[in-house]
Amino acid sequence: MENRADWPWxxxxxxxxxxxxxARARWKPGMTRPDPLPPNAVELMEQFLSVKxxxxxxxxxxxxxxxxxxxxxxxxxxGTPPGKGEPGRLEWxxxxxxxxxxxxxxxxxxxAIRIDLRERGGIxxxxxxxxxxxxxxxxxxxxxxxxxGERVPAPLPPPAKLHLGRNAxxxxxxxTVVARTAGHxxxxxxxxxxxxxxxxxxxxxxxxxxxxxxxxxxxxxGGTVKAGFRVSATGDVVVEGxxxxxxxxxxxxxxxxxxxxxxxxxxxxxxxSVSAKFIQQGRVSAGLDLVVSRSILQSRVVAGRDIIVxxxxxxxAGSTCTATRWVKTAVLGSAMATPTTVQVGLPQSTRDRWRxxxxxxxxxxxxxxxxxxxxxxxxxxxxQDAGPLGMPAVNGRVKDQVQAQLTAVDEELxxxxxxxxxxxxxxxxxxxxxxxVVGQVYPGVKITIGNLTYVVHDEMKRIKFxxxxxxxxxxxxx
Numbered sequence: 001m002e003n004r005a006d007w008p009w010x011x012x013x014x015x016x017x018x019x020x021x022x023a024r025a026r027w028k029p030g031m032t033r034p035d036p037l038p039p040n041a042v043e044l045m046e047q048f049l050s051v052k053x054x055x056x057x058x059x060x061x062x063x064x065x066x067x068x069x070x071x072x073x074x075x076x077x078x079g080t081p082p083g084k085g086e087p088g089r090l091e092w093x094x095x096x097x098x099x100x101x102x103x104x105x106x107x108x109x110x111x112a113i114r115i116d117l118r119e120r121g122g123i124x125x126x127x128x129x130x131x132x133x134x135x136x137x138x139x140x141x142x143x144x145x146x147x148x149g150e151r152v153p154a155p156l157p158p159p160a161k162l163h164l165g166r167n168a169x170x171x172x173x174x175x176t177v178v179a180r181t182a183g184h185x186x187x188x189x190x191x192x193x194x195x196x197x198x199x200x201x202x203x204x205x206x207x208x209x210x211x212x213x214x215x216x217x218x219x220x221x222g223g224t225v226k227a228g229f230r231v232s233a234t235g236d237v238v239v240e241g242x243x244x245x246x247x248x249x250x251x252x253x254x255x256x257x258x259x260x261x262x263x264x265x266x267x268x269x270x271x272x273s274v275s276a277k278f279i280q281q282g283r284v285s286a287g288l289d290l291v292v293s294r295s296i297l298q299s300r301v302v303a304g305r306d307i308i309v310x311x312x313x314x315x316x317a318g319s320t321c322t323a324t325r326w327v328k329t330a331v332l333g334s335a336m337a338t339p340t341t342v343q344v345g346l347p348q349s350t351r352d353r354w355r356x357x358x359x360x361x362x363x364x365x366x367x368x369x370x371x372x373x374x375x376x377x378x379x380x381x382x383x384q385d386a387g388p389l390g391m392p393a394v395n396g397r398v399k400d401q402v403q404a405q406l407t408a409v410d411e412e413l414x415x416x417x418x419x420x421x422x423x424x425x426x427x428x429x430x431x432x433x434x435x436x437v438v439g440q441v442y443p444g445v446k447i448t449i450g451n452l453t454y455v456v457h458d459e460m461k462r463i464k465f466x467x468x469x470x471x472x473x474x475x476x477x478x
Contacts, residue, residue, distance in 0.1 A: 014052040015073075020146035023054040023077040025066055041067050049076060055149040056080075082152050083141020088160035091134040093176075094126065094185065126179045126196065132168065133187075133194065134176045135160050165195035184218045184235060186252065197235035197252070206231055206246065218252070227263055236272075243268055243276075260284060262299065274303075296321065296329075313439070316340060327435045333442030333456070340442075344433040345450035345467075350423065357420050364413045371406040378402055435465040438477055447472065 011031035016023045038044065045063045049055075054077045062076040126132065138159050144152035164170070167180045179185065183198035198217030205223035206213055213219060218235030225231055227245025234251035242258035245266040253272040260268055262282030268274060274286040282299040284290060290303040295315040301307060302322045309316060309329040317334040321327055322343040333340045378399040433449050437460070445456040447465050454465060454472040462477040 012048065014049065014054065014076075016053060016147060020148055020150065020152070021079040021081060021144075022075055023049070023052075023147045024073045025049070025076050026073045027066075027069065027071050029071040031071075037067055045076075054147050056145050057147050077147040079146045079152070080144045082144035082154035085141035085154060085157045086139040087157040088138040089136045090160050090162060091136050093131045093133060126183065126185060128179055128181050130179045131171070132177050132179060132185050132196070133162070135162060161192045163191065163193045165193050167196035167198070168194045186235070199235075200233075205241070224258075228265065237270070243282075254286075290323075316342070325432050325434075329437060330439035331442075332435075332437045332440070333445040335442055337442060337444035340445045341448070342435050342445065343448040344435060345448075346433075354420075354423055357416055357423070361413070361416050361420070364409055364416065368406065368409045368413065371402055371409060375399065375402045375406060433467065436477065437463050437465075 011028055012025055013028055014023065014025045034041075042060060042063050045067065046058055049058060049063075057077045057079050059076055059078060062074055066074040066076055138157040140156050141154040143154050146152055162177070164177060167183055168177050168185075169180045170176070171178055177194060179196045181196065181198055183196040186195045186197055187193070188195075198215075199220060200213070200215040200217060201220045201222075202210060202213065203222045204210075205226055206221060206229045207226040210229075212230045212232075214230075214232045215234070217233060219231060219233045219237050221231065221237070221239045221241070224241035225239055225243045225246030225248055230247045230249075231237060231239075232249045236252045237248055237250040237254045238257075239248065239255070240257045243256055243260045243266060245261060245263035247266060248254055248256075248268045250270040250272065252270070254268055254270040254274045256268070256274075256276035258276070259278040259280065260266070260276045260282045261280050266281075267283040268276075269285045271287040273289040273291065274284055275291040276284075277293045279292055279296045279299045279301060281297070282301070284299065285302040287304040289305050290301055290307045292307075292309050292314070294309070294311050295317075296307075296309060296319050297315070298318040300320045303324070305324050306326040306328070307316075307321050307323045308326070312330055314329050315331040315334075316327070316329045317331070317340055318338040320341045320343070324346055325344065327342050327344055332342065382396060382399065435447050435449070439461065441456050441460040441463055443457055443459065447454045447456070449465065449467050449472055452467060452470075452472050460474070464475045464477050465472055466475070467473070
């Protein structure tokens with residue numbers, strides 16, 4: 001039985017997996033293997049596997065195991081899977097710094113990564129023509145080999161995504177993004193968008209010597225914004241001194257080195273986050289977070305995400321604070337029972353908009369399905385009416401009309417999904433809405449979460465307020 005022709009091949013089963021990456025064999029139930037085995041049994045078995053189409057990755061140990069096995073399956077060959085390769089990536093050519101954290105909670109508070117070169121808290125700018133980021137193309141993995149000997153092509157990894165915003169342009173070879181003008185690069189990681197926002201610098205105070213300041217970009221003020229003066233920017237506003245009755249409006253973050261004193265007319269607004277040492281008699285609104293080092297007193301403040309007073313002795317008192325997710329402080333209210341209101345949760349208008357978008361998305365998906373079916377019918381009729389008695393022109397117009405409607409639906413679907421993506425984080429934040437007081441809460445504090453209200457009548461310490469079971473509940477903070 002030392003020749004292949006003498007081997008009892010009919011006693012063996014061989015199976016090749018659907019992905020062709022493995023092959024297995026066994027002795028058929030009830031059949032017996034040759035006994036004794038010939039000296040060249042392994043070689044004969046490999047020849048048999050080759051006849052069955054298994055020509056690559058044959059495991060000698062698997063073949064040896066099969067020769068002594070019963071009717072159980074034994075893996076006798078393994079192919080080489082294709083390599084995964086490396087996806088495309090962004091290679092940053094300038095330093096990057098993530099936005100400030102979450103006030104010690106451990107949660108990630110950053111929606112975007114700010115690309116900036118800073119000196120002593122200032123915002124540095126890049127010069128026109130400065131390379132900012134290079135797109136590294138994906139690297140495909142090595143092709144695999146099936147047990148049948150066939151080549152298994154490796155999939156191409158996805159390329160890196162980058163959308164260019166204001167003042168960011170591609171280099172001539174299309175591989176690198178450079179600054180079109182001097183400015184401050186800002187990368188929004190969620191939208192994969194890069195902008196270069198120009199920076200305007202004022203060495204001293206914003207007062208009569210300077211006048212009102214309006215700038216399409218970022219502003220760096222070395223002194224104080226005096227009462228009655230307006231500072232407006234589409235980018236960041238950094239004030240090294242204080243905002244003393246001035247009006248500051250930032251299209252990104254507003255960072256105040258000292259405090260914010262509103263007086264009778266002062267106000268600070270930011271589409272991003274606002275940070276300051278304290279706020280007194282102020283009106284402040286932030287699209288993202290409001291982070292204060294010491295206190296918020298006799299003020300009205302609003303944040304699109306969190307309001308955080310960082311100091312272990314930080315205070316919120318005599319104020320109205322509104323946030324989407326969290327309000328955190330050491331002390332809430334005062335021993336004099338000063339009226340203090342804290343509101344957290346998603347505004348009703350945003351919740352209504354989210355439900356409307358969900359309903360519209362379902363309607364559009366149903367309409368798209370019907371239009372796709374109508375398009376198929378129109379195309380079939382065009383093929384059927386191709387003869388001399390048909391009406392291809394009429395059916396062609398019908399097809400064009402259906403196709404136009406389908407394109408309009410696809411465009412609206414894209415808009416709806418984009419808006420839902422933008423709102424999804426706010427909806428998620430609403431589910432976590434809570435008020436954290438790591439020190440003491442005094443009577444006179446009113447807490448509203450969504451549509452529910454809780455009035456504090458007795459002093460409480462180290463407490464968290466949250467919604468559970470349709471009502472506001474409290475839990476001690478460890």
